[in-house]
Amino acid sequence: MADVELAHADHATSTGLSSTKLAMWLFLASECMLFGGLITAYMLYRGKSTTGPYPEDVFDIGYTSVSSFVLLASSLTMVLSHNAALARDYARMRLWLVATAMLGLTFVGGQVFEFTTFYKEDQLAITTNLFGSSFFTLTGFHGVHVTVGVLMLLICVVLSFRGSLGEDPAFSVEMVGLYWHFVDIVWIVIFTLVYLIPTSHALQPPPT
Amino acid sequence: MSLDPQTQERPAASAPHAAHTEYHPSTREYVRVGLILFALTCIEVALSYSSISGAKLIALLLSCTVIKFLMVVAYFMHLKFDNGRFSRLFALGAIGAFTLYVVVLLTFNVWSRVS
Numbered sequence A: 001m002a003d004v005e006l007a008h009a010d011h012a013t014s015t016g017l018s019s020t021k022l023a024m025w026l027f028l029a030s031e032c033m034l035f036g037g038l039i040t041a042y043m044l045y046r047g048k049s050t051t052g053p054y055p056e057d058v059f060d061i062g063y064t065s066v067s068s069f070v071l072l073a074s075s076l077t078m079v080l081s082h083n084a085a086l087a088r089d090y091a092r093m094r095l096w097l098v099a100t101a102m103l104g105l106t107f108v109g110g111q112v113f114e115f116t117t118f119y120k121e122d123q124l125a126i127t128t129n130l131f132g133s134s135f136f137t138l139t140g141f142h143g144v145h146v147t148v149g150v151l152m153l154l155i156c157v158v159l160s161f162r163g164s165l166g167e168d169p170a171f172s173v174e175m176v177g178l179y180w181h182f183v184d185i186v187w188i189v190i191f192t193l194v195y196l197i198p199t200s201h202a203l204q205p206p207p208t
Numbered sequence B: 001m002s003l004d005p006q007t008q009e010r011p012a013a014s015a016p017h018a019a020h021t022e023y024h025p026s027t028r029e030y031v032r033v034g035l036i037l038f039a040l041t042c043i044e045v046a047l048s049y050s051s052i053s054g055a056k057l058i059a060l061l062l063s064c065t066v067i068k069f070l071m072v073v074a075y076f077m078h079l080k081f082d083n084g085r086f087s088r089l090f091a092l093g094a095i096g097a098f099t100l101y102v103v104v105l106l107t108f109n110v111w112s113r114v115s
Helices: A019-045 A061-086 A090-120 A130-161 A169-196 B005-009 B027-049 B054-076 B084-107
Strands: A004-007 B022-024
Touching (some): A019 A130, A019 A169, A019 B084, A061 A169, A061 B022, A061 B054, A090 A130, B027 B054
Antiparallel strands (some): A004 B022
C-alpha cells in the first residue's frame, strides 16, 4: 500500500511551524500536568482508606479490560479517518470519525455503568473514603475528556457535511485526533496504575 | 501523494510547510501498531491474573504501559515523523508530570509499602 504524504498549507510563522499545531501540543503538555497531579493524588491515597470498600472489592478487571480495548480501537479508527482525509476520501473520513465517536460513547457508557454499579451495589461514593474520592475524581475527569472528544468528533462530521471543515480538512482531523489519542494514552496509564497494579491491601498475605 | 494547490503557489519562505513533506504511515502500518497495542493489553491483563506478584508484577506492568504509551505517541500522534520541536514540547509536559509524580510519592514513602 502506498504511503501517504502531504504538505500542509499554513500561514507563515516565525517558528516555521503551524501555530495551531504548536498550541495543541502546548495544551496537551499542560494536560499531562493536570492528569499527572490527579494520578499522583490517587497513588498517594492508595491503600490509605481506613474503611471499605477497597479497590479489590469493587474492580472488575475483565469489564474494564473490554473498555480499554474499545478505547484502543477508537484510536485506530481515528488514524484511519485521518488517512482517509489525507487521501481526500471524505466519505470514508466521516465514516471513521463516526466509528471513533461511537467507540468513545461506548467507553463513556461503560464508565457510567461502572460508576453506577460501584455506587448502588458496593456503596462506594465520592465521599465514602479516600479511595472513592481519588478514584472518582481521576476517572471522572478522564470521562469528561472523552465526552468532550466525542463532541469534537461529531462536530467535525457535521462541519464536513456542510463543507466547512476548513481549507485543509485533514489538518482539522489531525488536531482533533491529537486530542483523542492523548485521552487514550491517559487511559493507558490509568488502566495500569489504578486497575491492574494491586493495592497494599491486596498485596498483603492472607491471615493464617 | 497530494499537494494542496494553494501551497504550491506560495513562495517557500512564506509557507513553512510547503518546503517539506511529512511521512504518514499507511493503513496497514496503523493496523499493525493497533494489533501490537492489543497484544500488549492482553499481556497486561494476563499478568494481573497470573501468580506473579509484588515488585516483579509492577515492573512488568509498567514496562508494557510505557511501550504502549510511546507507540501511541510515536505512531498515532505522529511524533516520530513530525518536527522535533513538537516532541520536545510534549516531553516537557510529560517529564514534568512524571517528575511531580515521583517526587510526591518518594516524599510520602509510598513505594516502601509495595515491595
